[in-house]
Amino acid sequence: MSMEHLFTPFSFKGVELKNRIVMPPLASFLLEDDGSVTEKTIEHYRMRAAGGPAMVIMEAHAVSPEGIVSHHQARIYDDRYIEGLSRIADVIKQEGAVPAIQIHHGGRQTSAKVIKQKPFAPSNLPCPVIRGDVEPLTLEGIQRIVRHFGEAARRSVQAGFELIEIHGAHGYLINQFLSRFSNIREDAYGGDAAGRARFAFEIVQEIRKSIGPDFPVSFKISAQEFVPNGLTVEESIEVLKEIIPAGVDMVQVSAGNDATPEWICQPMFMEKACLADSAGIIRKALQMPVMAVGRINEPRVADAIIAEEKADLVCIGRGLLADPEMPKKAQEGRLDDIRICIACNTCMESIFRRGRIECLVNPSLGREKEMELKPAETPKKVMVIGGGPGGLHVASVAARRGHDVHLYEKQAQLGGQLNLGSVTKYKKELLSLIGFQKRQVEKSGIKTHLNFEVTLDTVDREKPDVVVLSTGSIPVKPPIPGIDKPIVRTLSQVFDSEHLAGMKTVVVGGGATGCEVAHHLSESGCSVTIVEQLDKLAGQLESITRKVLLRQLRDNNVQFLTGCTLAKIEDHGVVITTPDGKEPFIQAEAVVLAIGNRPDNTLFEQIKSTGIPVYQIGVCLEPRSAKAAIFEAADIGRAI
Ligand SMILES: Cc1cc2nc3c(=O)[nH]c(=O)nc-3n(C[C@H](O)[C@H](O)[C@H](O)COP(=O)(O)O)c2cc1C
Secondary structure, X not given: OOOOOOOOOEEEOOEEEOOOEEEOOOOXXXXXXXXXOOHHHHHHHHHHHHOOOOEEEEEEEEOOHHHOOOOOOEEOOOHHHHHHHHHHHHHHHHOOOEXXXXXXXXXXXXXXXXXXXXXXXXXXXXXXXXOOOOEEOOHHHHHHHHHHHHHHHHHHHHHOOOEEEEEEOOOOHHHHHHOOOOOOXXXXXOOOHHHHHHHHHHXXXXXXXXXXXXXXXXXXXXXXXXXXXXXXXXXXXXXXXXXXXXXOOEEEEEOOOOOOHXXXXXXXXXXXXXXXXXXXXXXXXXXXXXXXXXXXOOHHHHHHHHHOOOOOEEEOOHHHHHOOOHHHHHHOOOHHXXXXXXXXXXXXXXXXXXXXXXXXXXXXXXXXXXXXXXXOOOOOEEEEEXXXXXXXXXXXXXXXXXXXXXXXXXXXXXXXXXXXHOOOHHHOOHHHHXXXXXXXXXXXXXXXXXXXXXXXXXXXXXXXXXEEEOOOEEEOOOOOOOOOOOOEEOHHHHHHOOOOOOOEEEEEOOOHHHHHHHHHHHHOOOEEEEEEOOOOOOOOOOHHHHHHHHHHHHXXXXXXXXXXXXXXXXXXXXXXXXXXXXXXXXXXXEEEEOOOEEEOOHHHHHHHOOOOOEEXXXXXXXXXXXXXXXXXXXXXXXXX
């Protein structure tokens, strides 16, 4: 398929772009705690630029110390950062892309713990998520921050960047001023669109004073905040009309704020390119270059946005974390080789929960150098048992290193339990991962044996040098009265057929899988009650995905019974034990068990006893555990 729109050059304000693909700012969490650039930061950006986008916009850089939102954030509030940043601008240029940088102030969307003072805000309204006291900005405070943006712009130019983007989106300080959701000031910096836009206007003016009229400047806006009194597309056009005359050349149209992060990093439950229409409306209204962003994870989708004139440029963020070479592969027509971002938001979860960046489909992210594949010193015969995401990954890594790999799967198709996980409408994206992995296996000369259940005899006969077991797991079956009654259904029975449609159901277990099953059932017209012994549902799920999923369950009238345990299963329902010791009966036509799986270790122990080196990879029913499996596979594939 031709990608002619995506690969047509574009120029504006003296910037020559070789194609329409931009890497938008993405916090890399690859900096030192004091914000200095490391070899890993440089390698990360070098690889992204080398993959073929026309422009790479470096992540949000704090313009003042109290503007940082995390210790890992990039900074530009001192001249000492110029040297490190110039090394990144240089490598981006060397790899043939335009180096750009985003400058930022977090405002109220940080905590006193991080910045050792009360966060600044337009008004005395704390961040609805972080909470804590805030310090409404005085007029002097406003002027000081405006100057900081000007100084940051000067440093950006000195470091060699060729475009500066102002972060006016995602609920950070500039966005806080733009929106009545966070700005209730009664002075010149609040009130109507012109008042709320004044802070941004003055920032652009100051930047222009600092770097002159000819340097390209872009402004990222959350054109829809999806909160009461928040920005809408119409209002965003109004405020942009106020800001642009100060000297903005390009607008990046994003969405969401602290209260609606699902619109910032749209999880797989949300439509692809779901913000492109708003970009199109803004482009038409303002008659100026616009970048679209938001779940544009495939070149085809990106090309259509340009073809339909919704935007001049498309930003591909998580897509380039997943596969930095996506632009090159698209241009060469190698669409099948692209490792598509599945919008599982592992990247988001890992930066917030673990302070480092990870990607489910690309285990090398953030440690590219150390994960470089080296040819095996002694090519071995490797037997991989189980064709789920972990098995497929280890097989292809081992094969690429030169091993002779034999892959065995007892089912008729590869993909393992992810096939089951991808049944629901909202998780179809998992199929792109399975598809990619299958194609890699096909291409790397691996001998694949389907419908083949491996026993110890097979291992004795084949005489492998190494065995890797990725055989999945067995559903946990608790010793509860009535557990074998016909009313009880397994997960595969639920996902494999439509026969439960419209039934009254109880899902036992409200972890990630239980909630996803409940969602699937409620979408097919079932009435659903979730029984969960913990107080929190889907506690392990990435927080943005969790928020969207729970909201959809509530919208579908799913009943949540938390803090409750299953006491027994009867012919027409279940008896549960509530936190206050009561034992109510809940009527149901089907009871679905989603209480977890346990690894099937039998073959592992048998092979181990033969003395053949054997490794085991985790269970892969859904993204969270698929990540563990793929990460283990990545390590084992390199170790053997
Ligand atoms: C890990 C991560 C870090 C991000 N950091 C920034 C940032 O520093 N500045 C910004 O404007 N947006 C940031 N974003 C949002 C992205 O620029 C982009 O708007 C969003 O990911 C949606 O685009 P995508 O679906 O192509 O990833 C970040 C997103 C992710 C996933």
